[in-house]
Amino acid sequence: MIEVSRVQLREIEIKLDETIKRLNKIQKNVFNSEIIDNADFIQLMQISSSTAKNWRNKGIIPYSQIENKIYYKIEDIQIMLDIHYRSF
Template identity: 40%
Template sequence: MADSKHTGSHHDRNDWSDWIDAQDVMQKLHISLRTLQTWRTNGILPYSRIRGKLYYRKSDILFLLEENYNGKKGEPV
């Protein structure tokens, strides 16, 4: 009898709350669809595609923000 329950670190560390769709990414980062597409094409932001719908890990988005943080005060945004 086959056990269909998934076990292991890969499944355990990722649940649905770790993923958001492209619309949410654009809204949270205030970017256009074209910018998001460019980031995907250039490998800046990893993604997953299921039946044409794109999903992004929240941790990858936070990593991108941290990686580009300059920490300087007083600079215009």
């Protein structure tokens, strides 16, 4: 049996709180912007670049392209997620 002292437990809680704050800050930065690029979209959705390309080609997600750079509106991402939402 592993015993954790109160001090060790408190240190873990502090580290978890710091991690949660950092994640919340990252999430707020993404959702406070009106558009994101393809790299951010891939990271946000945790998909591959080929999946993002397939979604664009199938018309699943609207996008804008300026030369080789692809952009998505945050509002369009939310709409896509709402359309494909399945409740159980």
